[in-house]
Amino acid sequence: MAPAHLKVRGLRAGYGPFLVLRDVTFEVKPGLTVILGPNGAGKTTLLRALNGLIPRGGEVLLDGEELAEKTHEIVRNGVTLVPEGRQLFPQMTVMENLELGGWLVPKAERASRIERVFADFPKLRERITQLAGTMSGGEQQMVAVARAMVCAPRLLMLDEPSLGLAPRMVDELLAIARRIADAGTTVLMVEQNVKKALAVADRGYVLERGALVASGPAKLLARSTVIREAYLGAASSETTTAADAARREKAAA
Numbered sequence: 001m002a003p004a005h006l007k008v009r010g011l012r013a014g015y016g017p018f019l020v021l022r023d024v025t026f027e028v029k030p031g032l033t034v035i036l037g038p039n040g041a042g043k044t045t046l047l048r049a050l051n052g053l054i055p056r057g058g059e060v061l062l063d064g065e066e067l068a069e070k071t072h073e074i075v076r077n078g079v080t081l082v083p084e085g086r087q088l089f090p091q092m093t094v095m096e097n098l099e100l101g102g103w104l105v106p107k108a109e110r111a112s113r114i115e116r117v118f119a120d121f122p123k124l125r126e127r128i129t130q131l132a133g134t135m136s137g138g139e140q141q142m143v144a145v146a147r148a149m150v151c152a153p154r155l156l157m158l159d160e161p162s163l164g165l166a167p168r169m170v171d172e173l174l175a176i177a178r179r180i181a182d183a184g185t186t187v188l189m190v191e192q193n194v195k196k197a198l199a200v201a202d203r204g205y206v207l208e209r210g211a212l213v214a215s216g217p218a219k220l221l222a223r224s225t226v227i228r229e230a231y232l233g234a235a236s237s238e239t240t241t242a243a244d245a246a247r248r249e250k251a252a253a
């Protein structure tokens with residue numbers, strides 16, 4: 001089956017009368033798309049709305065068909081979310097957590113799905129009897145992603161997979177996201193780790209105060225003024241322009 005393509009038009013979502021997202025239009029093409037933005041911009045709200053955890057308005061089309069509104073139907077449509085903070089069952093083993101990920105999958109098929117997931121996460125196979133709560137943050141995040149993959153999603157949504165992890169684990173988790181996208185599952189990821197996220201993503205969007213303010217291919221976005229100034233600690237636009245002009249002059253001389 002071809003990788004999923006999500007089109008979102010005029011998305012509205014919030015909490016009771018408090019509207020966080022007002023009119024958000026974007027698309028998630030096959031590959032890896034990242035959503036960046038400051039704290040409180042509405043990134044988690046966006047994923048929660050797409051996953052049916054909060055009501056949404058506007059149009060959400062998955063390969064041209066309106067996405068279901070209830071979470072379990074959305075999972076059946078092929079969309080799975082790995083929430084922020086992983087939300088594993090700490091008193092259960094790795095295997096039990098993976099089995100719970102496949103609660104919608106017929107039992108006979110579940111075992112073969114889990115077997116397939118172990119092929120992608122060989123480190124977890126050695127840990128099947130370990131209690132999830134005793135694992136490191138990075139290992140737990142890996143279990144959370146593996147659990148989502150048991151649902152065999154066509155679109156996988158990751159909410160800040162690198163949150164609180166050591167730099168080496170951040171690299172590993174982002175590499176896993178990349179591998180999943182390359183293997184044919186469309187990935188939509190929210191990340192605070194701007195530089196590393198743009199290095200592995202195909203495309204990106206920047207969300208600020210509930211609205212998209214920039215978008216484009218990840219490589220171009222990484223070089224854009226909006227990203228460099230707000231997120232990568234570059235100098236202000238005036239100095240950047242002046243420095244660029246000086247460099248150009250020097251090169252031309």
Ligand SMILES: Nc1ncnc2c1ncn2[C@@H]1O[C@H](COP(=O)(O)OP(=O)(O)OP(=O)(O)O)[C@@H](O)[C@H]1O
Pocket residue numbers: 015018020037038039040041042043044045046
């Ligand atoms: N359950 C809730 N009830 C009411 N308001 C909420 C709730 N969850 C989030 N909000 C508010 O919605 C806005 C967007 O929050 P959201 O968590 O989507 O931002 P975010 O971009 O994911 O930020 P962060 O990076 O800090 O997770 C914030 O103003 C937040 O206070």
